[in-house]
Amino acid sequence: MDTEAVRSFVRAAELGQLRHAADELGVTQQAVSKRIATLEREVGVRLFTRTARGVELTLDGQAFLPHARSIVTGAERAISAVRPGSRALRIDVLGLRSAQAVVLHDYWRSHPETNLDVVTLRVNDPRVAVAAVEAGDIDASFRTVTDPAALPRELRMIHAFHSPLELLVGPRHPLAAARTLTPPQLRRHRIWVPGIAPRSEWAEFYDQLTTEFDLRVDAAGPNFGNEVLLDALADSADVATLVGARDRYIWPTSYDLRRIPIVNPTLAYPLSLIFPRTNPHPGLRAIIDHFGTLPPLPEEVWLPTWAGIS
Numbered sequence: 001m002d003t004e005a006v007r008s009f010v011r012a013a014e015l016g017q018l019r020h021a022a023d024e025l026g027v028t029q030q031a032v033s034k035r036i037a038t039l040e041r042e043v044g045v046r047l048f049t050r051t052a053r054g055v056e057l058t059l060d061g062q063a064f065l066p067h068a069r070s071i072v073t074g075a076e077r078a079i080s081a082v083r084p085g086s087r088a089l090r091i092d093v094l095g096l097r098s099a100q101a102v103v104l105h106d107y108w109r110s111h112p113e114t115n116l117d118v119v120t121l122r123v124n125d126p127r128v129a130v131a132a133v134e135a136g137d138i139d140a141s142f143r144t145v146t147d148p149a150a151l152p153r154e155l156r157m158i159h160a161f162h163s164p165l166e167l168l169v170g171p172r173h174p175l176a177a178a179r180t181l182t183p184p185q186l187r188r189h190r191i192w193v194p195g196i197a198p199r200s201e202w203a204e205f206y207d208q209l210t211t212e213f214d215l216r217v218d219a220a221g222p223n224f225g226n227e228v229l230l231d232a233l234a235d236s237a238d239v240a241t242l243v244g245a246r247d248r249y250i251w252p253t254s255y256d257l258r259r260i261p262i263v264n265p266t267l268a269y270p271l272s273l274i275f276p277r278t279n280p281h282p283g284l285r286a287i288i289d290h291f292g293t294l295p296p297l298p299e300e301v302w303l304p305t306w307a308g309i310s
Helices: 003-015 018-025 029-043 059-081 099-110 126-135 201-213 226-235 284-291
Strands: 048-051 054-057 089-092 116-119 155-169 190-192 216-218 239-244 258-261 266-276
Touching (some): 003 018, 003 054, 003 059, 054 059, 099 116, 099 155, 099 284, 126 155, 126 266, 201 216, 201 266
Parallel strands (some): 089 116, 190 216
Antiparallel strands (some): 155 239, 155 258, 155 266
8 A cells, every 4th residue: 555645645534635645745636546546446435425625534434544653654654764864752751750860960961962762651561561562652652571482572671770779767767876777677667658559560570679678568548749748758657658768759858758778688679661672773782881880889789580571
């Protein structure tokens, strides 16, 4: 099917005039008319009815239009995928305050010429993010598919960087005065992490973490967001949470919250990047190289079993 004929049909349908479509496409009205006539012969139905005011879609044309738009969009994405610098690099992060977003921001500050679009899909199931990369809706996603067999062959997953964890507590918490903490010191303390969604990679992470170190991680209750969580920590003498060392949190100075590194071993969350195996966005390579410049973790680090699969 001639994509230029489909494009001419779409613009004529949207503008209601063959002449307007021709002007926008930079061709003659006769060329647009011939393209649409050829398309109608190919699909075997009439797509337009000619009127005194221009053209109107037939019922078959109305049914064909959304599919035609998809063809045009797919062709544009295919061209953009191999045209360096033609569009912004769209990367999905778990949140705009997350370690992934912070690392990307640090990179962009050093390379402000980078055409970067940071988005959040706001989905818990990594398979949804994988489908978005497959469809070309995004160029890459900071997600991990913990079962390598579930990753489509068309996609590649690489290790990005590890995010060490810290304990975040209020001033009245028994551990608030500590400079560092070891995992055994966290036992018997309630660690509240709302929003651990089933089927998510972080649900698997916390399952392994609690089993390994006999920790009391509580995901009870609805997740009302970081602000509510920080409010609760500031008022509590027994609730703590875990945050990434690079995660960005902001709270009033009156809260006096403390971020305490966890050591011997350092507990780290592994972050992966998923992107197309062939023809990835040309801007992606420099960002991947940037991961290698991040400070290394201490020698003694705990990671979940799936950390090395990418």
